[in-house]
Amino acid sequence: MPRHLLSIADLDRDGIERILARAGSFAEASGREIKKLPTLRGRRVLNLFYENSTRTRSSFEIAAKTLSADVTNFAASGSSVEKGESLKDTIQTLSAYDPAAIVIRHPHAGAAAMVSRWTPAAVVNAGDGKHEHPTQALLDVFTLTRRLGSLDGKRIWIVGDVEHSRVARSDILAFTTMGAHVTVCGPPTLIPRGIEALGCDVRFTLDELRDADVVYTLRMQKERMRDSYVPSLREYVANYQIDGRRLGPRQVLMHPGPVNRGVELSGDVVDSPQAVITAQVEAGVVVRMAVLYELLAGARATTPEPATPGPVLA
Amino acid sequence: MAAPRLVRAPAPDATLVVRRAHVLDPNAGIDAPHDVVVRGGEIAEIAPPGEAAVPEGAEVVDGEGRHLFPGFVDPHVHLRTPGQEHKEDIETGTRAAAAGGYCAVVAMPNTDPVLDSAPLLNAVREQAERDARVPVGFMPAITRGLGGTELTEMQELRDAGAIGFTDDGKPVTSAGMLRRAMRYQKLCGGVIALHEEDPTLSAGGVMHEGAISARLGLAGYPSVGESTMVARDAALALDEGARTHFQHLSAWQSVEALAAARASGAPVSGEASPHHLLLTDEAVLGLDTRMKMNPPLRTERDRQAVIAGLRDGTIECIATDHAPHAAFEKDVPFEDAPMGTTGLETAFAAVYTGLVRPGVLTLELVVERLTAGARLMDLPVPAIRTGAPANLCLVDLEATWQVGESGYESRSENSCFAGRELNGRVLLTVAAGAVAYRERSFALSEVGR
Numbered sequence: 001m002p003r004h005l006l007s008i009a010d011l012d013r014d015g016i017e018r019i020l021a022r023a024g025s026f027a028e029a030s031g032r033e034i035k036k037l038p039t040l041r042g043r044r045v046l047n048l049f050y051e052n053s054t055r056t057r058s059s060f061e062i063a064a065k066t067l068s069a070d071v072t073n074f075a076a077s078g079s080s081v082e083k084g085e086s087l088k089d090t091i092q093t094l095s096a097y098d099p100a101a102i103v104i105r106h107p108h109a110g111a112a113a114m115v116s117r118w119t120p121a122a123v124v125n126a127g128d129g130k131h132e133h134p135t136q137a138l139l140d141v142f143t144l145t146r147r148l149g150s151l152d153g154k155r156i157w158i159v160g161d162v163e164h165s166r167v168a169r170s171d172i173l174a175f176t177t178m179g180a181h182v183t184v185c186g187p188p189t190l191i192p193r194g195i196e197a198l199g200c201d202v203r204f205t206l207d208e209l210r211d212a213d214v215v216y217t218l219r220m221q222k223e224r225m226r227d228s229y230v231p232s233l234r235e236y237v238a239n240y241q242i243d244g245r246r247l248g249p250r251q252v253l254m255h256p257g258p259v260n261r262g263v264e265l266s267g268d269v270v271d272s273p274q275a276v277i278t279a280q281v282e283a284g285v286v287v288r289m290a291v292l293y294e295l296l297a298g299a300r301a302t303t304p305e306p307a308t309p310g311p312v313l314a
Numbered sequence: 315m316a317a318p319r320l321v322r323a324p325a326p327d328a329t330l331v332v333r334r335a336h337v338l339d340p341n342a343g344i345d346a347p348h349d350v351v352v353r354g355g356e357i358a359e360i361a362p363p364g365e366a367a368v369p370e371g372a373e374v375v376d377g378e379g380r381h382l383f384p385g386f387v388d389p390h391v392h393l394r395t396p397g398q399e400h401k402e403d404i405e406t407g408t409r410a411a412a413a414g415g416y417c418a419v420v421a422m423p424n425t426d427p428v429l430d431s432a433p434l435l436n437a438v439r440e441q442a443e444r445d446a447r448v449p450v451g452f453m454p455a456i457t458r459g460l461g462g463t464e465l466t467e468m469q470e471l472r473d474a475g476a477i478g479f480t481d482d483g484k485p486v487t488s489a490g491m492l493r494r495a496m497r498y499q500k501l502c503g504g505v506i507a508l509h510e511e512d513p514t515l516s517a518g519g520v521m522h523e524g525a526i527s528a529r530l531g532l533a534g535y536p537s538v539g540e541s542t543m544v545a546r547d548a549a550l551a552l553d554e555g556a557r558t559h560f561q562h563l564s565a566w567q568s569v570e571a572l573a574a575a576r577a578s579g580a581p582v583s584g585e586a587s588p589h590h591l592l593l594t595d596e597a598v599l600g601l602d603t604r605m606k607m608n609p610p611l612r613t614e615r616d617r618q619a620v621i622a623g624l625r626d627g628t629i630e631c632i633a634t635d636h637a638p639h640a641a642f643e644k645d646v647p648f649e650d651a652p653m654g655t656t657g658l659e660t661a662f663a664a665v666y667t668g669l670v671r672p673g674v675l676t677l678e679l680v681v682e683r684l685t686a687g688a689r690l691m692d693l694p695v696p697a698i699r700t701g702a703p704a705n706l707c708l709v710d711l712e713a714t715w716q717v718g719e720s721g722y723e724s725r726s727e728n729s730c731f732a733g734r735e736l737n738g739r740v741l742l743t744v745a746a747g748a749v750a751y752r753e754r755s756f757a758l759s760e761v762g763r
Contacts, residue, residue, distance in 0.1 A: 088645050108647035109531050110601030129649060130531030169531055192534070194525030 001294045004116045004123040008134040008170045013177050020142050022290035022298075023283070026066075030286060039297050040069035043100040048090075049126070050076040050106045055257060055281060056126050056136070060103045063288035069100070069296075087111065088118055095119040100296050104128075122295040133166040136256055137174035139287040140167075143280045144214060145178075147252055152179035155211055158200075159240060160218030160264050161190045163229075167256045168218060172198045183212070186240060189229045205239070209246060216254040217242050220264045237263060244268050252276055317475035319693060320418055320449035321442045322408070325748035327355030328373075328704060332742075334363040335377025335708060339384050339698040340682040350382060352704040355747020360700055375742060377708060381677075384696035385417025385448075385705035385745055389507070389687035390482070390561055390585060390633035391658065393419075393450070395438060397426030402638040402725045404438070405445040407658070410636070410724035412447045412751035414658040415707035415740040417696055418688065419448065419636075423455045424483040430455040430466045432474040439475055448745035451477040451691065453507060456495045460484045465495055469502040477691050478505035482561060483608075485511045485543055492547060496556035505691060507559040508547055510568070511609070515539030520649050522595040522612040530601065532649065535610055541567030548575030551582050559690055560584040562635045564609035566619030573628045583690045585633035586620045588661045589730050592668040593617070597730070603644045603651035604730045607637065624683060625675055631686040634661045638726030655730040659722055663736035666711065671737060677711075706744040713739035 001018070002010045011019070029037065045064040049057050057073065064071045074094070081090060087106075094102065095118070102119060104112050105126040112125035127133045144151060156175050162168045162184045172195075175182050182200040184191060196202055209215065220236060230236045243266035247253060253265075253275040261267045269275060330352050337348045337360070349366035351359040359366055368374055393407035402410075404421075411419045421438075423429035429438065435454055442450045454471045456479045458464045468479060479495065486492040486508065499506060516535040521527050523534025544560055548571060551558035563569060563584050572584045589607060594614050597605045605611060623629040637654025644651050662684065669675045688695045696705035717731045743751035 086642065086646065088642075106647065108649040111647045113601060114645075114647060129647075132531070166531055169529070192528035193523055193536075194528040197525035198529060 001298055003295070005134050005291055005295065006113045006116060006123065006125045007132050008137045008173045010134070016138065016141060016174065016177060019138055019287065019290045019294055020145060022293055023142050023286040026286040026289045035066055036068055037066060038068050039293060040064065040067040040100070043069050043296060044097060045069045045071050045101045045103065045292065046094055046097070046099045047071060047073045048094065048102055048104045049074070050081070050104070051127070053105055053127070055284060056105065059284035060126060060288050062285050064292055066285070067289055067292060069292070087114065091115050091118045095121060101292060124291060124295065127166055130164055130166050130169070132170045134170050135288055135291055136167050137170035138291065139280060139283040140171055140216070140254060141174050141178055142283045142287050143254070143276050144252065146279070147276055148213065150179065151175060154180045154213045156180045156182050156214040156216060157209060157212040158182060158184045158216045158218065159206070159242065160186050161220055161224060162186055162195060162218065163190045163192050164221070164224070165218050169198070171216065172200050176200070185209070187230050187236065190224065206246060210248055212251055214252045214254060215242055215247060217264045219256065219258065220260060233263065240264070241266060242269055244272070247272070247274060249274070254280060257281065317439070317473065319475055319477050320451045321439050321475070322446040322449040322746060323442070323444055325750070327747050328744055328749050329353050329369055329371055330373040330375055331366055331368050332375045332377040332382055332706070332708060333366070335380050335382040337382045337698055338678060338681055340678045341384060341685060341695050342697045342699050344698060345678065350698065350706070352706070352744065355704055357698060357700055357702050357704050360698065375708065379710070379712070380741065381709045381711055382698070383415065383681050383707050383709060384685050384698055385707050385743060386415050386662065386684040387688040387693065387696065388416050388419045388634050388636070388658065389559070389631065389691050391419045391421055391636040392424070392638065392654070393421040394425060394638060395441060396434075400640050400725075403445070404442050404450065405447065406723065406725040407636070407638070408445070408447040408450060409751070410656070410658040410722060412743045412745060413723045413740060414660070415662050415709065415743050416658060417448055417705035417707070417743065417745035417750070418451065418693065419658070420451045420453055420477055420687070420691055422480060422482040423453060424460060428455050428459050430458050432467065432470045435471055435474045435476060447750050448743070451693065453477050453480045455479065456481045456486055456506065457491065462487050462491060465498060468495070468498055468504070472502040472504050476504055477693070478507055478559075480507035480509070480561070482507065482509045485509055485513065487513060489546060489550065493550050493554065496550060496554040496558070499556050505557050505559050507561055509561050510540050510543035510547065512539045512543050515542070519610070520606060521598050522610040524595060524613060526595045526598055530598070537565035537567050537612060537616065540565050540609055541571050544568045545571040545575070548572065548580050548582050551575070552578055552580035555581060558582045562587045562590065562609055562633065563620060563623070563629060564590045564612050564616060566616045569619045569623040569628060572623070576628065583631070584623070584629045585631050585687070586624050586629045587633055587635045588657055588664045589655055590617065590620050591624065592664055593730060601648045603646065603648055604655055604728050604732060606648060606651050606653055607635070607655050607730070608653040621669065621674060625679065630683070631690055632661065632665065632680070632683045633687055634658050638724050639728050640726060644728050654728065656722065656724050656726055656728055659724060660717055660729055660731045660736065662709065662740065663715070663738040664731050666738040667736045704744045704747045706742075707740055708742040710739045710741055711737060713737065715739055
């Protein structure tokens with residue numbers, strides 16, 4: 001296990017499977033009446049969110065508390081960040097509190113990786129710009145493997161605004177690492193040029209959607225209409241909305257949330273038996289517990305203490 | 315009565331002899347070992363190796379195994395004065411230039427305030443007369459405040475010493491405004507230098523649009539955002555007969571557009587920067603903000619096209635676009651970071667190591683392209699000729715050195731080549747007749763009687 005989780009590319013297939021197995025054991029334990037585990041007792045986890053987030057922040061908080069860590073939440077609004085403090089200074093200040101882990105969500109790509117160079121704490125990327133959201137990818141793989149078993153040879157379509165989606169980027173990498181075949185689909189204006197270099201196919205229509213085992217829809221934000229990425233919501237819905245007509249009975253439907261009902265998904269499919277959207281949310285807690293466990297407790301078990309102190313430089 | 319175009323601080327005229335260096339000057343047609351005698355700031359004699367008489371009081375510099383080139387001229391640097399002296403100023407910027415073998419540089423106007431009036435130009439020239447280690451020319455803005463809507467007082471600026479005009483950092487978005495500037499150039503002269511970027515295509519892009527930007531989730535700036543503007547403005551230059559220079563070309567389509575314009579007889583020229591000659595967008599994968607510049611690092615195809623353009627003369631000179639930024643400004647996430655890399659202290663060594671040693675370009679061609687900026691800016695081209703002012707740099711091509719994270723003459727450390735091992739060390743620079751730089755460990759072998 002790497003020291004930080006900055007990108008899903010930090011993990012090979014074994015690394016992903018190890019986290020999934022750990023998450024699976026936490027999922028079994030979560031049926032018990034007393035849910036707390038003592039693993040991270042006395043250790044501090046800082047949640048540092050430079051962007052609004054409901055489910056990611058709260059699931060990291062619940063995950064850390066379930067492992068008995070002491071959790072502190074920092075939001076950029078109302079803090080010294082609003083007074084103009086740089087990210088580097090903020091991290092150096094917070095590092096003085098000796099956190100075991102910093103969970104960071106930031107509007108810019110690479111922020112988590114930069115933070116990892118400025119702090120001795122383990123850093124978990126909870127979303128950096130449009131770049132990556134590795135724990136979302138892990139919980140998506142967890143949810144899918146529970147539903148389908150192995151992803152080897154499975155065909156997964158990711159539909160919608162790929163351009164602006166960190167979830168899409170991490171999912172393409174995670175799904176292909178687990179042996180699935182990924183196709184991204186959306187309006188050409190929202191599919192970045194060169195995305196196929198990540199190892200996926202590109203389609204601009206849903207004509208071949210019936211081939212998919214899994215349909216993963218992305219959130220379509222209203223401001224994309226304003227910037228003319230698509231001419232109108234109406235035309236987007238007509239071309240790309242997943243509804244009861246387009247979704248096959250044996251296809252699995254996923255969405256990272258929050259759903260715009262009536263935009264990327266029709267109301268009926270959100271509540272259909274094919275949808276695993278609620279299961280994704282549930283998986284968020286056990287998968288993030290597994291990530292914190294592997295980074296903070298697992299690593300200690302596998303890295304022996306040096307037998308003698310290292311040389312002291314004059 | 316127009317003011318001189320280049321200014322520098324007073325410095326004593328050099329009197330020295332460089333013994334047995336391999337003199338390579340494509341402009342003067344020399345490529346052989348010689349002694350070069352500099353007396354009173356002028357090249358007094360070029361003699362067979364070991365045969366020059368040493369003038370009284372002259373330093374004797376051992377050039378054995380080293381190369382003596384004409385000093386380089388950079389038509390595109392950012393010295394940050396006035397207003398951004400925490401990044402660089404005229405003294406530190408020209409010290410960096412001297413350390414890179416440059417004997418003259420041309421400063422861009424995107425300062426704070428923008429260099430767009432004669433009083434401001436007079437003020438920075440006075441400062442250069444106090445602080446500049448090598449001669450500096452200034453290129454004021456085409457439009458007031460780089461705003462793109464009102465012409466600067468180009469005639470008054472020319473009279474005050476302006477080399478030419480540029481809105482560098484920004485394009486002149488309006489074709490109509492640029493055409494006005496080109497027509498007005500008939501009155502005042504001075505090259506018009508253009509940063510080519512269609513803002514509706516670059517549209518907030520922070521790197522080249524392609525597979526790497528798709529992977530990183532960064533907004534991309536496509537190549538056509540540059541090349542369509544090169545083609546547009548070349549057409550205007552041809553129509554007006556306006557002397558026009560395209561800055562820091564980065565895309566293969568731009569090189570093709572420039573070649574087509576030159577074939578049609580447009581009075582246009584172009585420059586290439588060491589980072590576009592040596593790096594691609596792959597370097598951005600680690601999100602190191604030193605790799606963020608405008609125009610961005612593009613693909614291998616683009617890099618090869620820029621190299622080919624430099625080789626065949628479509629692109630006539632190398633310009634560093636030396637763009638210093640303070641560490642705290644670059645120590646932020648990639649999308650937040652300012653654009654630019656330093657370049658003066660690494661340009662020769664980077665190009666020599668990356669392109670000359672592997673045999674991609676000849677040393678002679680690189681030296682020519684490092685001096686040709688002078689001709690394009692209507693400045694005298696440095697030449698190793700008897701009677702010419704001494705503009706020289708002595709280089710040890712075999713010396714290897716590591717580009718550091720710090721320790722530059724420049725006030726800033728944002729070099730895209732940091733960490734690389736380079737060949738080619740500048741040992742001595744003579745600019746406009748005065749010693750401007752001496753490598754610290756470089757000892758004189760003897761002192762003249």
